[in-house]
Amino acid sequence: MKRIVVFCGSSLGFNPIYKEAAIELGNYFAANKIGLVYGGGKLGMMGILADTILDHNGEVIGVIPKLLEKEEVVHAGVEEMIVCKKMSERKVIMSKLIDGYITLPGGFGTLDELFEALTLGQLQIEQKPIGLLNVNGFFDAILLQLDKMVEEGYLKQINRNMLIVGTSVNDLMQKMNAYKAPKISPIINKVVR
Template sequence: MKRIAVYCGSSLGAHEIYKEQAIALGKFLAKNNITLIYGGASVGIMGTIADTILSEGGEVIGVIPTLLEQREIAHKGLTQLIRVETMHERKAKMMELADGFIALPGGPGTLEEFFEVFTWNQIGILQKPCGVLNINGYYNKLIELFDHMVREKFLQERSRNVFYVDDNYEQLIHKMLGFVAPAIKTY
């Protein structure tokens, strides 16, 4: 994987570990010449990971809707900042540019972006690995929800396994490198 999209918060969150792990992941990506594709902001976890990669000599491509350019404070020092008109265009551009996707802690926007990648993989529109970096157990309830969906027969087990989960970014990326696209879902 040469380019990884990271979905994450425009806030730093309640615990320092979120920032620490964003920095560690950023250093790892830069060291391994993996370009970051992200939402283009200079604030929160988004800004932290971008700043880290840039300070380590890595490449960062931001994709930001003009609507959010001022609100999220677009990052001025990126390798490339792509401006788009809508959130739909942002997601589509990020999906086009990235070879894989990782969700770090974030809010509803982070989840919405991750769910689209997950769903598109599930139904065969996209065939790229996606993962959840479960820092500090942040996504435990989400993982429980997916397991509940499987038990209640609203999600097939093979579809549940479309995304990887780990609390260690190196192990998560290693899992993602072994990605095999699932069979296209049929009914």
Template sequence: MKRLTVFCGSSNGSNKVFINEAYKLGKKLVENEIELVYGGANVGLMGIVANSVLENKGVAIGVLPHFLKKVEVEYKGLSELILVDSMHERKAKMNQLSDGVITLPGGFGTLEEFFEMLTWAQLGLHKKPIAIYNIDGFYDDLLLFIKSMVTKGFLKQENYDMLIVSDDLDDLFDQIKNYKAPTVGKWINENQI
């Protein structure tokens, strides 16, 4: 595993544990000789992860749409900053550059990025690990909601099983390193058409 994309907030959140764990994640990437691919900003948890990677002599690659360059405050001093034209192009480029995804706490943008990568895995467009670092139970309610999609017949259990979730960084990395994409059948068979 050469690179991991990290999706996370452009805010720090209300609990210092989010900042501390984001910094630890950056350090853990460098310790495992894994390069960071992320949104390219120097604010919030995005900036914390990038700072940690760079302070620990790692590689941080940012992917930032032109229109967000001023809004998200571009991180100057990254190993590489790739400017793209759209949010979709940003996610496609991050996917192209990385071997998997770790999602930290964040807002709508973080969730949108996470769900798009998860949907691409569900559709068989990639077989990369998609992980949630569930810091301080941040994603507990979302995970319960996703589980309800299974119990109510809107999501296959095999699709739910694609998710890697942990509140422990070492365990998260072990699961990512040992990930084997589940074999998932077609969404629609010929009899349903």
């Protein structure tokens, strides 16, 4: 993978383990020459991740909506900053630039981006690997909810399996590099033989 979009919080959270995970992921990207596409911010997990990669002269591309393009938010150190009109446009631009998705801890915006990527995969609009770095069990409750959705008939197991979960950067990246998208019909959502 040449470029990966990372969805993550504009806050650091209360536990330093999340900041450490962002640094670890940034170091992995830099060492493996993987370009980062992200939300363009200088704050929180986003800022730490971008700073780590920039410190190693790695590629960082920010995509930020005009409404967030404020001096206190936008990362001035990112040379390639794409400014778009809307949040929805941001996701389309990001999708065109990347080979895969990774989600780190964050809030509503982070989850929105993750679930849109999963929906695109479910509909076979995209077939890119979608990874979740489950640091410190941060996403355990969401993973249980996805299992409940399968159990209750609202989500097919083949679609649930599209979400690649790792508890460490190396674990996640190995799984993402080995990922093969399921062959399903997007209309009737059945396995194609």
